[in-house]
Amino acid sequence: MIRILRKIHTFLYLGAVLLFFIPFYPCLYFFTKDPKKYFNQIVFCRKWISLFATTLVGIRFHVEYEDEENMDWSVPYVICPNHTSILDITALTYLCPQPFSFMGKVELLKNPVTGIFFRSIDIAVDRKSKISSFKAYKKADETLKEGKSLVIFPEGKIDDEYPPRMHEFKSGSFRLAIDNKVKILPVVIKDVWRILWDDGMKYGSRPGVVHIKILKPIDTETLTQEEFDELQRYVYDKMRTHWLQSNSI
Incomplete structure (x- = not known):
């Protein structure tokens, strides 16, 4: 019975996404004709489509900071979240007050909702293709250089x-x-997978609160490419420590 209710909740959530996507679509259709000019407006639409949908089905988000006093949202970041759910996209739109792009798998282009964003402001990458990976890297580099x-x-x-x-x-x-030279x-x-794991098709979903922790930004100003392995390991270890503290698995 619980499994059936969770499956019903997943379909209600997906229906809610479409419910709010449809009235936003005319604006998105217009904005995506010139995504550079209307970048902020496209981000605004994405944020409220996703938040209206989660709110309707009883999913909320709680954000805490490791060092909130020194958090500066006026500068660009390379934002690195862990990934266990399609709700991670909404979590990022909730916590990030500045315009930003996602880099994601090329399959998202086929989705009727995510496709419009990945054809305009986001970056799709086929990790099996070296050419696609190179093009995606160049586009990501340009995005950061634009601030x-x-x-x-x-x-x-x-x-x-x-x-x-x-x-x-x-x-x-x-x-x-x-x-x-952008901060990580x-x-x-922490626990979004308990509410909706992956796309929700296997175990369904449920209402609840997703807890998110923003760790202290890591400066890369003085680092060289020879040091990226050390940076990668440091970020992984720090995030994994917080992940394990929140998940007894």
Whole structure:
């Protein structure tokens, strides 16, 4: 019975996303004709579509900071969250007050909702293709040079196993941060997988509060590309420590 209710909740959530996407679509259609000019407006639409949908089905977000006093949202970051759920996208739109782009898998282009954003302001990458990876890296580099933040899930995918665990990080986000002398912002999305794991099709979902911790930004100003391995390991270890404190799995 619980499994059935959770499945119903997932379909209610997906229906809510479409419910709010449809009235926003005419504006998005217009804005995406010139995404550079209307970048902020597209980000605004994405944020409120996702937040209206989660609110309607009883999913809320709580954010805490490791060092809130020194958090400066006026500068760009390479934002590195862990990844266990499609709700991670909404979590990032909730916590980040500045315009930003996602880098995500190329399959998101096929989704009727995410596709409009990945064809305009976000960056799709086919990790199996070296050419696609190179083009995505160049576009990400341009995004940071324009002064915008970039969200990259450094694990590269959602864990196939349940309960999930944090996988080793890929190097792209750290290379980009060092190349552009932009701070890394580690974000630990603690327990969203308990509310909705992956796309919700297997175990369903439920109402609840997603707890997010924003760790202290890490300066890359003095780092070189030779030091990216050390940076990558440091960020992984720090995020994994907070993850394990929140998840007894």
